[in-house]
Amino acid sequence: MAKEDLAFHETVDMHEIMNAKTIGLLKSKLIQGVVFDQDLRRLIQKNVDMTVVDMKELRRLYPYTKSE
Secondary structure (H helix, E strand, C coil): CCCCCHHHHHHHHHHHHHHHHHHHHHHHHHHHHCCCCHHHHHHHHHHHHHHHHHHHHHCCCCHHCCCC
């Protein structure tokens, strides 16, 4: 199968999703330091782990993005 680039709007959408994931990850990591409830801490850690997986998957699409 030939390599197909993402359409411009798909590239923009992907960057917006990556930015939102990055902000969410930073907030989750920050809040972990002030949360004392262990159940909530585990939930936040699960969110961090899932976000990292999502971001790794999105990074696989970068070679297909348009730069202009």
